[in-house]
Amino acid sequence: MKAKVAFICVHNSCRSQMAEALGKLFASDVFESYSAGTELTPQINQDAVRIIKNLYNIDMNKTQKSKLLGDIPPVDIVIKMGCNVVCPYLPGKHIEDWGLDDPSGKSDEEFIKTAKAIEEKVKDLSKRIKNNEINLG
Template identity: 40%
Template sequence: MSDQVDAPPQVLFVCVHNAGRSQMAAAFLTHLAGERVRVRSAGSAPADQVNPAVVEAMAERGIDISAEIPKVLTADAVQASDVVITMGCGDACPIFPGKRYEDWVLDDPAGQGVEAVRPIRDAIETRVRALISDLASAPADTAIK
């Protein structure tokens, strides 16, 4: 069994449909931090597929999320995470003591074209880069190694 202190921090991104914001955030964190962070995403009411405009906007950044499938939010996913970032899911996310929670207020790309998704994508990338910096300087139990 691996030592928990040496394990990478686990981040969960949550939005309603897990078809836009949380998918972009998870993809950026995976792309930028690699194996230094374990990344999950989920939705409180998952859609059938990732928003095609989101897939296109991410492809413009060289990140392919076309094979991603929206996943349902579970208490187990929250409990396994060190950091839980919500994006418009309100009170649907269960709260557990000892977890770090953040709520990122971002426009919902649902039903939007790629032109409207681009600024949301860019805002998410900026926040993910800040999160990586923050995790790198965090206490040992949640720091990027």
Template identity: 40%
Template sequence: MTTGKPSVLFVCIHNAGRSQMAQGFLIHLAGDAIHAHSAGSDPAATINPAAVEAMTELGIDISAQTPKKLTYAAVEAADVVITMGCGDACPVLPGTTYRDWQLDDPAGKGVDAVRPIRDQIQQRVQQLVDELLGART
């Protein structure tokens, strides 16, 4: 891990649901103690409205986010890369920690179907925050 704040990059295909929710949770839970970024191997035109609604229910606003294209530089700058279905499109670099989170894709699903995905992401992000910053008491 680099010196200073750890940097986490969340990657999914469209950068419109899972990775955006994960980035939102990381910012909410860790504040500015961890750099949080997200990107997609094939970004959508807009963020998933059901993901926005599901996050808003928990007081986290991701509505201003826009899907971003995954770049080599973004991966290079990250200490931890969390993939969520980006497959072989995610470059693997030495010195970077990679984890693959198997999560359903919320694309095309309503908010009722997105809530369980959101809750799984919240739990995993909390575990990641605890690991990177030390368990909170």
């Protein structure tokens, strides 16, 4: 049975959405990806949507929407994106904070840097789950 991973931040509009998309792209064989926050936004950050489409050919406007923590199933692993304020709380068997800066309102280069950092972290998380380095017992 695959682990369930939630990528969480307050607004569920940028980094957590990028992580959900990249989790589905690079690690769907190892874990199910979800993203959520404590506040809904009318739409996903359109700069994030454009960058993910350009880099990975995924249209997040078609595949994802802003979700609240209660909208996703119980998860095994909780990944906090880096909140600088109070991160939402979601129970999980394993919790980590990736400490990523929010690129919202910044240049495309910042969005690309964030996307590439998330890609590396998703691949690393997948490898650690595969190698049983994360205790989900």
